[in-house]
Amino acid sequence: MIRPRRARTALLWSIALVAALIALFPFYWMLNTSLKPASEVFVSPPTFFSAHWSLDAYANLFATRSIGRYFVNSLIVAVGSTLLSVFLAALAAYGLTRFFPRGATPFVMFLLFTKMLPETLLIIPYFQLMSDVGLLNTHFALILAYSSFALPFSVWMLIGFFRSIPREIDEAAMMDGATVLQTFVRVVLPLARPGLVAVALFTFLIAWNSYVWALVLTTDASMFVLSVGIANMVGEYRVQWNELMAAAVIAALPVMVLYSLLERHLVTAITAGAVKG
Amino acid sequence: MTPRRRRRAGYAFVAPVAAFLAAVVVFPLGHAFWTSLHRVRGLNATFVGLDNYRRIFGDDAFWHSLAVSAAFTGSAVALHLLLGLGLALVVNELRVGRTALRIVFLTPWMVAPAVGATIWLWLLEPQFGVVNYLLRAAGLISAPVAWLGEPGTAFAAIVAVDVWRGVPFVMLLMIAGLQTIPAEQYEAASMDGAGAAARFRFVTWPNLRYLVVVASTLDLINTIRHYDIIGVMTGGGPAGATEVLPALIYNTAFRGNRLGEAAAIGVALLAIVLALAIVYVRIARPERGEAAR
Numbered sequence: 001m002i003r004p005r006r007a008r009t010a011l012l013w014s015i016a017l018v019a020a021l022i023a024l025f026p027f028y029w030m031l032n033t034s035l036k037p038a039s040e041v042f043v044s045p046p047t048f049f050s051a052h053w054s055l056d057a058y059a060n061l062f063a064t065r066s067i068g069r070y071f072v073n074s075l076i077v078a079v080g081s082t083l084l085s086v087f088l089a090a091l092a093a094y095g096l097t098r099f100f101p102r103g104a105t106p107f108v109m110f111l112l113f114t115k116m117l118p119e120t121l122l123i124i125p126y127f128q129l130m131s132d133v134g135l136l137n138t139h140f141a142l143i144l145a146y147s148s149f150a151l152p153f154s155v156w157m158l159i160g161f162f163r164s165i166p167r168e169i170d171e172a173a174m175m176d177g178a179t180v181l182q183t184f185v186r187v188v189l190p191l192a193r194p195g196l197v198a199v200a201l202f203t204f205l206i207a208w209n210s211y212v213w214a215l216v217l218t219t220d221a222s223m224f225v226l227s228v229g230i231a232n233m234v235g236e237y238r239v240q241w242n243e244l245m246a247a248a249v250i251a252a253l254p255v256m257v258l259y260s261l262l263e264r265h266l267v268t269a270i271t272a273g274a275v276k277g
Numbered sequence: 278m279t280p281r282r283r284r285r286a287g288y289a290f291v292a293p294v295a296a297f298l299a300a301v302v303v304f305p306l307g308h309a310f311w312t313s314l315h316r317v318r319g320l321n322a323t324f325v326g327l328d329n330y331r332r333i334f335g336d337d338a339f340w341h342s343l344a345v346s347a348a349f350t351g352s353a354v355a356l357h358l359l360l361g362l363g364l365a366l367v368v369n370e371l372r373v374g375r376t377a378l379r380i381v382f383l384t385p386w387m388v389a390p391a392v393g394a395t396i397w398l399w400l401l402e403p404q405f406g407v408v409n410y411l412l413r414a415a416g417l418i419s420a421p422v423a424w425l426g427e428p429g430t431a432f433a434a435i436v437a438v439d440v441w442r443g444v445p446f447v448m449l450l451m452i453a454g455l456q457t458i459p460a461e462q463y464e465a466a467s468m469d470g471a472g473a474a475a476r477f478r479f480v481t482w483p484n485l486r487y488l489v490v491v492a493s494t495l496d497l498i499n500t501i502r503h504y505d506i507i508g509v510m511t512g513g514g515p516a517g518a519t520e521v522l523p524a525l526i527y528n529t530a531f532r533g534n535r536l537g538e539a540a541a542i543g544v545a546l547l548a549i550v551l552a553l554a555i556v557y558v559r560i561a562r563p564e565r566g567e568a569a570r
Contacts, residue, residue: 009371012367012370012371013371015363015364015367016364016367016368016371016378019364019367019382020378020381020382022441023381023382023384023385023441023445024381024384026385026393026396026397026400026441027384027388027396029396029399029400029407030396030399033399041405042404042405043405044404044405044410045410045414046405046407046410088293088294088297089294091290091291091293091294092290092291092293092294092295094290095286095287095288095289095290095291096290096291098287098290099283099284099286099287099288099290099291100287100291107291109558112554112558113551113554114298114302116498116502116550116551116554117302117306117547117550118502118523118526118543118547118550119502119504119523120502120504120522120523120526120527120543120546121306121309121526121540121543121544121546121547122302122305122306122309123527123530124309124312124526124530124536124539124540124543125305125306125308125309125312125540126305127530127531128308128312128317128536129304129305129308144301145301147297147301148297148298148301148302151294151297151298152298155294180286184290205387208389209387209388209389209390209391209392210389211389211390211391211504211505211508211509212504212505212508212527215508216531226389226392227389227391227392227505228391230391230392230395231391231394231395231508231509234395234398234509241399241402241405244395244399245396245399248392248395248396251388251389251392252388252389252392255387255388255389256384256387256388259380259383259384259387260380263376263379263380263383267379267383267449267453
């Protein structure tokens with residue numbers, strides 16, 4: 001009985017490891033290429049390890065391009081969207097669960113609908129409207145856009161969280177003389193912290209990773225975010241792949257760090273709703 | 278608190294979001310419909326009724342793009358489900374390293390699609406790309422392939438990259454689903470002498486079937502709208518081989534500068550998504566969903 005069991009575990013592990021290799025190899029290659037000197041990028045066969053790994057590509061990238069600027073733009077937009085979206089979502093979810101428990105359902109259906117709108121349809125009016133009011137090439141336009149499609153999910157998730165906090169807790173606080181706002185801020189919000197963290201993380205990642213909105217809403221190179229700046233480098237006459245991969249590392253690293261620190265929260269966020277039926 | 282004051286307090290909480298969504302979702306959506314009924318030239322818009330719709334439905338480009346979208350979405354979603362469920366079953370069986378594997382598998386999904394697509398451009402580069410090198414070393418191809426230069430291989434490439442990115446999401450849902458299956462059911466099946474295949478058929482599948490349907494509808498909705506990978510890798514080319522509907526919309530609007538027609542195609546895509554969404558809502562009844570805990 002022991003033999004087949006061991007063989008089975010070995011088989012399962014080999015499948016898992018092959019899959020892990022496929023999942024991660026592109027990232028290894030990104031890192032490997034970004035550390036190579038320019039002369040070694042265009043050699044055949046390619047080197048899987050290099051004796052000449054260095055940070056030259058990164059240094060070049062910062063010296064010759066506005067990658068720092070793109071990074072700051074991405075950061076401003078992602079943090080701005082996160083703050084706006086979490087603030088609005090917390091208010092709405094609390095209001096719905098505490099004051100309009102029956103109204104929550106139609107509202108959630110509406111949110112679901114907005115979550116499914118095709119981005120490429122919405123970017124057309126966004127482009128027209130933002131250029132009408134002179135908001136093209138502003139962080140604000142991107143913050144509005146990202147909040148608009150992070151918000152439905154955030155409200156939906158937080159409704160679940162606030163429902164799980166017993167209303168007796170609010171009532172007790174109000175009996176003690178707290179106002180509605182005080183109850184919300186001092187009593188309920190701290191209890192909903194895991195939900196707020198998950199929602200904030202999710203919004204940050206959506207905004208940080210987004211591409212097509214920034215592609216359309218920014219035309220001035222000084223306003224590019226990382227994803228657009230990187231995709232633009234691809235179109236160049238002679239692509240410096242080591243520098244391009246260095247830029248990809250800079251875009252991917254914050255996501256990976258955040259994600260590995262807060263994996264549990266994020267998994268909760270992703271599986272919420274879909275699994276619980 | 279009096280009921281009236283309660284009501285007022287409630288409105289104060291909900292109003293900001295309602296106003297925000299009206300401004301950034303409802304109004305732009307209405308504006309998109311408006312645009313689809315106009316011919317837009319710079320700042321001038323002329324009302325043309327349903328002309329844009331007539332034009333796109335009379336144009337082969339739309340039907341071609343619809344077929345590409347169907348092929349892309351169909352094959353990508355089928356592969357997401359097959360591989361996602363398979364990997365979930367594997368990961369779920371392992372005693373150790375589950376969390377580590379989950380983190381590893383999810384990485385392609387966390388990184389920006391535009392950035393992932395850029396990495397793949399380099400992997401698939403014809404002359405110095407590592408994919409051609411590995412395939413040649415393994416003897417699978419004899420000469421370097423220009424993956425994104427030929428219609429057939431370009432289509433396969435964007436499906437492959439979308440699968441690389443999309444499998445983790447389905448896998449994650451499936452792992453969560455597998456963990457809700459009570460262990461007693463498996464024990465009872467084993468007592469009855471059920472082997473691995475029978476356990477899957479009589480315990481795992483009936484428990485998971487609902488989730489598979491929900492996940493596939495959700496994944497269909499997400500995949501048919503997806504633009505970023507295709508936008509970065511091919512922009513819809515070569516010769517329209519990868520021009521899915523979102524790419525056609527983008528190209529019509531921002532390369533062809535025909536916003537009215539683009540909006541009309543967008544409305545058609547919206548109709549498809551809504552049809553899928555109705556299916557999703559009927560099956561999943563997500564409004565009852567207790568979100569995370």
